[in-house]
Amino acid sequence: xxxxxxxxxxxxxxxxxxxxxxxxxxxxxxxxxxxxxxxxxxxxxxxxxxxxxxxxxxxxxxxxxxxxxxxxxxxxxxxxxxxxxxxxxxxxxxxxxxxxxxxxxxxxxxxxxxxxxxxxxxxxxxxxxxxxxxxxxxxxxxxxxxxxxxxxxxxxxxxxxxxxxxxxxxxxxxxxxxxxxxxxxxxxxxxxxxxxxxxxxxxxxxxxxxxxxxxxxxxxxxxxxxxxxxxxxxxxxxxxxxxxxxxxxxxxxxxxxxxxxxxxxxxxxxxxxxxxxxxxxxxxxxxxxxxxxxxxxxxxxxxxxxxxxxxxx
Numbered sequence: 674x675x676x677x678x679x680x681x682x683x684x685x686x687x688x689x690x691x692x693x694x695x696x697x698x699x700x701x702x703x704x705x706x707x708x709x710x711x712x713x714x715x716x717x718x719x720x721x722x723x724x725x726x727x728x729x730x731x732x733x734x735x736x737x738x739x740x741x742x743x744x745x746x747x748x749x750x751x752x753x754x755x756x757x758x759x760x761x762x763x764x765x766x767x768x769x770x771x772x773x774x775x776x777x778x779x780x781x782x783x784x785x786x787x788x789x790x791x792x793x794x795x796x797x798x799x800x801x802x803x804x805x806x807x808x809x810x811x812x813x814x815x816x817x818x819x820x821x822x823x824x825x826x827x828x829x830x831x832x833x834x835x836x837x838x839x840x841x842x843x844x845x846x847x848x849x850x851x852x853x854x855x856x857x858x859x860x861x862x863x864x865x866x867x868x869x870x871x872x873x874x875x876x877x878x879x880x881x882x883x884x885x886x887x888x889x890x891x892x893x894x895x896x897x898x899x900x901x902x903x904x905x906x907x908x909x910x911x912x913x914x915x916x917x918x919x920x921x922x923x924x925x926x927x928x929x930x931x932x933x934x935x936x937x938x939x940x941x942x943x944x945x946x947x948x949x950x951x952x953x954x955x956x957x958x959x960x961x962x963x964x965x966x967x968x969x970x971x972x973x974x975x976x977x978x979x980x981x982x983x984x985x986x
Contacts, residue, residue: 706746708741712740736771740801760788796940803936893912899919950970950972955974
């Protein structure tokens with residue numbers, strides 16, 4: 674099969690190569706998925722799991738990418754809850770070969786059924802962004818109706834979904850980003866938008882929740898905005914400072930089949946709309962990873978079209 678692989682940690686994005694790889698093995702409780710569309714996180718080439726397995730052993734050449742939408746083509750021993758030929762979407766393991774390939778092995782519990790009327794490229798934009806937004810807002814920050822939440826990166830993959838989920842529960846949403854992101858964030862439901870390059874963050878006032886995807890100076894300055902009893906949640910880095918009389922939480926998204934199913938239903942009914950910023954073929958993965966490329970929403974790699982024809986070349 675064709676896949677994007679990495680071998681040299683120091684090579685960065687330039688080390689992403691389209692190569693031939695062995696067809697994956699279906700271990701116990703695995704499903705082999707024919708990948709139609711895949712999502713990635715630009716920073717994952719810095720993650721330890723990209724280069725080593727759970728025991729810390731080198732596993733290169735490895736296949737990055739951790740979001741996928743596709744069709745089950747094989748089931749491992751003991752696998753239940755899925756059938757061959759079923760459309761699915763979900764997350765691959767952090768320390769196993771990922772989704773930027775024509776086929777990949779995934780633990781069945783990390784996959785959810787995908788309705789026929791949801792496009793694979795849209796579904797592939799949902800797993801990490803959707804679960805991260807939900808877990809950050811509700812599992813960790815306990816956001817409720819009537820509270821105010823500040824969402825950094827409101828037009829990005831995670832931020833855009835967080836804005837929609839927060840508005841649905843009746844929270845007041847303040848979004849941030851670059852000037853070009855203003856219309857997108859306001860269109861998703863943010864009541865206020867701040868340009869991080871031009872506006873003073875302190876003008877926000879106190880908020881109940883800060884959802885940070887940026888880190889660094891933005892994360893540190895945001896701690897001052899959290900009112901007593903409030904929560905700062907970040908996925909960027911462990912916070913070095915904490916809100917006065919509040920909480921600071923760093924977390925890594927966890928797979929959740931039931932929540933994926935719920936998010937897919939919201940998508941079907943129009944209550945949730947992931948922003949697909951760009952769709953690129955597998956052969957253009959390296960340029961899609963490049964950090965200087967900025968598009969609203971999430972860039973998706975189309976591995977095969979809706980008829981199953983590979984787009985690798």
